[in-house]
Amino acid sequence: MELSLTRPDDWHLHLRDGDLLEAVAPHSARIFGRAIVMPNLRPPISTTAAAMAYRESILKALPVDSGFSPLMTLYLTDTTSPSEIRLARKSGVVYAAKLYPAGATTNSQDGVTDLFGKCLPVLHEMVEQNMPLLVHGEVTDPNVDIFDREKVFIDTVLRPLIQKLPQLKVVMEHITTKEAVSFIESCCEGTVAATVTPQHLVLNRNSLFQGGLQPHNYCLPVLKRDVHRQAIVSAVTSGSRRYFLGTDSAPHERMRKECPCGCAGVFNAPVALSLYAKIFEEAGALDKLEAFISFNGADFYGLPRNTSKIKLSKTPWKVPECFSFASGDIIPLFAGKTLDWLPSF
Ligand SMILES: NC(=O)N[C@@H](CC(=O)O)C(=O)O
Ligand SMILES: [Zn+2]
Ligand SMILES: [Zn+2]
Secondary structure (H helix, E strand, C coil), rough: CCEECCCEEEEECCCCHHHHHHHHHHHHCCCCEEEEECCCCCCCCCCCCHHHHHHHHHHHHHHCCCCCEEEEEECCCCCCCCCHHHHHHHHHCCEEEECCEECCCCCCCCCHHHHHHHHHHHHHHHHHHHCCCEECCCCCCCCHHHHHHHHHHHHHHHHHHHHHHCCCCCCEECCHHHHHHHHHHHCCCCCCCEEEEEHHHCHHHHHHHCCCCCCHHHHCCCCCCCCHHHHHHHHCCCCCCCCEEEECEEECCCCCCCCCCCCEEEEEECCCCHHHHHHHCCCCHHHHHHHHHHHHHHHHHCCCCCCCEEEEEEEECCCCCCCEEEEEEECCCCCCCCEEEEEEE
């Protein structure tokens, strides 16, 4: 079987910088037309000037004939100003601003400590500029169980936020729970949406401990119980326009994953499309795959859909064990495993 599909976009991607950027960018660029590029570098991409410079380094890291467009984002801090949002919009290269609650995830140290206390003027300006707020939706309170942090964030931050600013466009990134699905369903379609990663659709929290600790399955939000996985599978395969592809491909060098305090983040760019196809096939919903991977995100962001095509054929292929680059190795999700759906162009 072979599917011909509109070229997809990745609405949540970490491209990193330096050697790592050069190593990973081609994996996304061969498959996706565009990607929303996350700003959590060190230092963070918190100004329009930094976003423009980062965009140039991404373009340099792409293969010469690549048609891939990086869509940049701004990292919100306690001191981001409304004028920075205006500048970002005017630049034509910044498409959203990203909320990292300080301490919630990789490189979130400079994130927001008090959204309602520090960021309301910026959020009002984002409404004015029709600029989406992208959210890592977890509370950081160490007393909240790590498996409950998304649910508590919805109740204490997201619901109050959309009550205060019903016109703000919000993308809840990498949703992992049935509570997140209920929340998204309760919001206004076209104003609040969610991205879903391949790992949260195919794995549950058992995969973190299968036969021993599995650092390459560790990401944030952490994998959840299977009942939650099933809820997000039903949501994305229902055909709803509220959900779209965001891989959250987040590479870390092997030695930073396989160590006493390993980093959170899964490198899934080479396998993401195969895994999404597997999920839709198993749900008997292959007819709804194209909207999820290629239409819903563009429609939400108000961008034209891609016009070129890719092919996905039902051909078994083996995922490489490892990708080596100048400063180390990166282990992909499903390393060494065989997957069913092979993308080609
Ligand atoms: N998802 C992750 O586990 N890690 C991401 C950050 C993020 O998306 O939260 C990273 O930048 O490594
Ligand atoms: Zn995140
Ligand atoms: Zn991410």
